Amino acid sequence: MSQVTKRGAVEPKLNITPLIDVVFLLIVFFMLVMRIVTDELPPIQLADLDNPNVYPPEGDRRVTVNIVPEAEFDGDLGPGKSVGEVLSRPGQAEFVTIGNKKWKLGEDGAMEDFRTFLEAAIRSRMDGPNVAPNIMLRVDAAVYYAQVLPVMTNLQLAMAEALGGELAAATPVHLVAYQGKDK
Amino acid sequence: MAERPDSPNAGKPATPEVEVPEEQIVHHVSNRKKRKKGVGGEDMQLQMTSMIDVVFLLLIYFVITANFTIDEGTLLATMPGNSSQDRPEDKLDPPINIDLTSADDGVTYSIVVNGQRINNATDLAGFMKNRVATAQMAKDDIVQIKPQGVVRWQHVVNVFNACVSAELENVGFAP
Numbered sequence: 001m002s003q004v005t006k007r008g009a010v011e012p013k014l015n016i017t018p019l020i021d022v023v024f025l026l027i028v029f030f031m032l033v034m035r036i037v038t039d040e041l042p043p044i045q046l047a048d049l050d051n052p053n054v055y056p057p058e059g060d061r062r063v064t065v066n067i068v069p070e071a072e073f074d075g076d077l078g079p080g081k082s083v084g085e086v087l088s089r090p091g092q093a094e095f096v097t098i099g100n101k102k103w104k105l106g107e108d109g110a111m112e113d114f115r116t117f118l119e120a121a122i123r124s125r126m127d128g129p130n131v132a133p134n135i136m137l138r139v140d141a142a143v144y145y146a147q148v149l150p151v152m153t154n155l156q157l158a159m160a161e162a163l164g165g166e167l168a169a170a171t172p173v174h175l176v177a178y179q180g181k182d183k
Numbered sequence: 184m185a186e187r188p189d190s191p192n193a194g195k196p197a198t199p200e201v202e203v204p205e206e207q208i209v210h211h212v213s214n215r216k217k218r219k220k221g222v223g224g225e226d227m228q229l230q231m232t233s234m235i236d237v238v239f240l241l242l243i244y245f246v247i248t249a250n251f252t253i254d255e256g257t258l259l260a261t262m263p264g265n266s267s268q269d270r271p272e273d274k275l276d277p278p279i280n281i282d283l284t285s286a287d288d289g290v291t292y293s294i295v296v297n298g299q300r301i302n303n304a305t306d307l308a309g310f311m312k313n314r315v316a317t318a319q320m321a322k323d324d325i326v327q328i329k330p331q332g333v334v335r336w337q338h339v340v341n342v343f344n345a346c347v348s349a350e351l352e353n354v355g356f357a358p
Contacts, residue, residue: 021236028240032247046255047340050305053348054256067336079254087290087335136257139336145283146332148339149263152356156262169265174257177340 042066042097044140045073045086047177057174061125061133063098064176065118067105067151069140070094079178091144096151105147115154115161122162132163138176258340258347263358278325280357281307281342285334292338304338304345311349322352329357 044066071089075081095102096114098121103110125133137155139148152173159168282295294301301307314320326346330339339356346354 017233021233025236025240028244032244047337049341049344050303051308051344051348052256053344054258056255057257083337084290087337091289091333091335137260139340141335141337141340143336144332145330145334145336145339148336149332149356152262153264153358156264159262172259173262175260175340175343176255176257177344178254179256 041138042068043072043077044068044138045077045081045142046138047141048079048081048083048086049177052177052179054177054179056179057134057136059127059134061127062136063118063121063125063133064136064138065151065155066095066097067093067137067139067143067148068095068097068102069143071142073140073142086141089142091142091147093140093143093147111150111154114151115158118155118158119162122158126163130167132159132167132171134174135159135171136174136176258344260343261355263356265355276324278327279320281326281328281346283328283330283334283338283342285331285338289333289335292334294342304341307342308345308348311346311351315349315351322350324351324353326351326354327357328354 041064069089070092073086073089075085093105095104096110097103098114098117101117103114122133122135127133135155137152155173156168159171159173162168163171279297283292284295285292294303294307296307296310301310311320311326315322328339328342328346330342343354
C-alpha cells in the first residue's frame, strides 16, 4: 500500500499479511499433497462379505499394500454388488503397489524389490522400537489367490526383517474389505 | 403533520427566519456510524479477508482429511510363514484344513472342512460355532485355509471372515 506524504511523494510499502496468508496456504497444500501421495490408494473393488465382522483399524501409522487387477471393475466401486458382477472379470493381477510405487507382478526381481521397499516402509512407520505400524493388504475381490499368496509370503518376510521375529509373529496384517451396510 | 392549504398561515413559513451562523449549527452525529479510533488514530475494522483465508484453509484441511476409505474395514490375519502359526509341541492334533476349490465358472466355489462339504461361508460360520460348542474343537485350534490358486480373493476373505465370526482365534493361510 502506498502513502501520500506531506510533500506529496508516494512512499511504497510491502503488505506482509496477504503474502504470509498465501505462503501458509501453499505450505499446507504441499504438506497435504505429500501425504496423499504416500497414502495413495488405487481404486479397487474390495471383497464384500456375508455378515462382515470387520472394523476400521486404529492408529494412523499405516503401510498399505495394494494388489491391482489387470481388468478394473467396470462401474461404481463399493459394497452391495452381486458376486457374479464383481467376478465376471479375469482374475489376473497386474501390479502390487505401496503408495505411488508399483511393481509389475511376474517381472524378474519385482518381488525382491517389493520386499526391500516394504521393509524400509515398515521401519520408517514404526512408532517406537516395539510398536509396529498397521500393515494393510488391499486386494481386488476378483484376483486369484495364486497371485496373492507370494505377496503375503513376502509381506511376512519383510515384517520379520523389519520388526524382528518376535514382534513380526505378534503383528497381524489387516485384510481390507467392505464393512457392509449394517456397520 | 402537513399544513392545510386553507389555513391562515398558508404560504408563510411556519417559523420566522433567523440568521444562524454556520459554525453554530449542530449536526446530529449518529453513534452507530461513528468509527472508533485506535491508538494511533487509525480506523478499527474487522479484517474479513484474513478470516476468510483461514476459514477456507480449515475447510480444505477437513475436506482432505475426511475419511477417504468410507465403508472399508479390516480383518486381522496372520500371513503364511508366521511363526505364531507353527504347531506347538503340546498340540498333537493336526490342523483343521479348510479346502477351497473353484468351479469352472470362476464365480462359485466349494468349501470342504476335513473332508466335509459346506455350502457357503454363512454355513461354515455356523458349522464351526457348532463344533466349538460341542467340544469337537477348541477356539485356539489351528485352522488353515487352503485355497486353490484359481479361487478368487472374494471367497478367500469371505471364508476367513466366517472363521473370525465363529470366534476362532488361530486362523491362517496354508503356506
